[in-house]
Amino acid sequence: xxxxxxxxxxxxxxxxxxxxxxxxxxxxxxxxxxxxxxxxxxxxxxxxxxxxxxxxxxxxxxxxxxxxxxxxxxxxxxxxxxxxxxxxxxxxxxxxxxxxxx
Numbered sequence: 001x002x003x004x005x006x007x008x009x010x011x012x013x014x015x016x017x018x019x020x021x022x023x024x025x026x027x028x029x030x031x032x033x034x035x036x037x038x039x040x041x042x043x044x045x046x047x048x049x050x051x052x053x054x055x056x057x058x059x060x061x062x063x064x065x066x067x068x069x070x071x072x073x074x075x076x077x078x079x080x081x082x083x084x085x086x087x088x089x090x091x092x093x094x095x096x097x098x099x100x101x102x
Contacts, residue, residue: 036051038050038051049082052078053078053082056071056074056075056078057075059071059074059075060072060074060075060076061075
């Protein structure tokens, strides 16, 4: 009996494909959907800011300590720019920053 470290049950690939076709399961498990989740109504600007904020927030607040130290300044700059604490006009803040959807 051969032992596979990452395949505890050895099943023939032809058998798996045959059974999938028999029961009408034709979707491929190797191809994943690349659709991104974002709240309804977010335009391109909001989606971009949302994605960048999520990445920077993780790196600056939830990553290991050396990584947090590296990204904290970038996160603070991003937060100051996009959350309305910089010296920008109210028109800019209400249209293009996160201020209008908080």
